[in-house]
Amino acid sequence: MSGDRRIGEYSFREHLELIRTRPGMYGLDGSYGNYVTYLCGYDEGARGSALLGFREWLLLRLGRQSSLVWPSLITEQALPGVAQAFGHRNLDEQQNQVAVEALFQFLGDFLRDRDTERDGLRSIFRDYALRFAE
Template identity: 75%
Template sequence: MTERTPASVFGDRRIGEFSFREHLELIRKRPGMYGLDGSYGDYVTYLHGYDAGTRDSALLGFREWLLLKLGHHSSFVWSRLVTELVLPEASPGRGYRDLDEKQNSVVVEALFRLLGEFLQDRDVERDGLRSIFRDYALQFRE
């Protein structure tokens, strides 16, 4: 008896499934389709939920990668590290909640650029994620 491939499977994934990279592009281009208003805060909330839904694998290594870019250790979460990288003059206390419209636009654009760079570094080679964690451990040894 041979097994039949379900009609909903195409290649190595089901029809309608998107890679994380494709999903990022969709929410960036059409935030309203996902119940988002296009603000940095909405994207952060959505991405935290998406990451939780993947058991923290979608953004695994992103915080460490951002800290390598920042060049110093910090206890902030990735969303605050993005604002620190892009708008170092923004108040450190409240993060993205105090962004004006122009700052919000700059940070949203940077978020997707940084995520793209991170995914490229992480996925460029088989050991991309391992390299990120190795570099992080070497730079921030105690």
């Protein structure tokens, strides 16, 4: 568990798996919007450390700059053209499922990139700065 950051009793990675598999235990309904709200609150409680670098990582994956926040970057990539017009609050059941799957896939990939290397987070910020330098 070399780079996995612990916040409280569980690592963030372990916590993600718990809310993904048992959302009701955390007062969640399993919707993308509900997960986003929960994760934003979790990140605030962790003083911004849980999702530090996630938006930058998503922008590197997207390959272009954007003013969107991370939840919108996920729906933009998972549901091109759909989520931009209506936002994540108006997703139908199938679109919601796609967005939730993308959320946990992207978070897992991000945590792998951030935590597996000693300087994973530093690498994300360096690559972001190099890619989007003005």
